[in-house]
Amino acid sequence: MFLLFGEKYHANQVATGQFECPICLSETHYTHHRVQPKFTLFGIGIAKLEITSDYVICHQCNSCYDPQIIATPSEQHIAIDKAALIRTLCYILSGYGDTGQSRTRLIQLYKQVTNIDITNQDISTELAVINSGKAPTLPFLKQVALRLSPKAKQDIIVACYQFASGSCLMEHQDRVRINTIASSLDISLPEVEYLINHNA
């Protein structure tokens, strides 16, 4: 008997509406996206697989949030894409050698991607978390990948590449580090190649 198994990806817009975006500091429109692949037999969905993507995105600033933000807007909610970007850039900085010049470049790059100003103190705070060993970066990225839009993930990879390759010739180990970051974010190596060749 011939059986045809497969997986289908369904990107669903669960909801749309208005919310108070913590980055825009105003009432903006949002969309709640969720992707849940289905296990298929002869092209017919027979079982739902684990959710691979579940986030709320602000239409104005493209920040990504935990969907809880809609139910509990009064709680403090962070823009997960912004938190993931500063963490990964600081992760690369920590592997590089933390110099004043690299910090300046990090601040410029973060501003370029997000239009948000960060300070030296913000970098020191992130580095303290990274160096404490209590919140390892790659498991952190695996955990937040669910809450990031495809564009947010791509922006992180391109920014990491620009940061690592900007001040000197990129060392092999930096490239390995970027591939590891990408894999934690569920981005395939061919996609990393494509992003770097087309954006960096």
Ligand SMILES: [Zn+2]
């Ligand atoms: Zn916003």
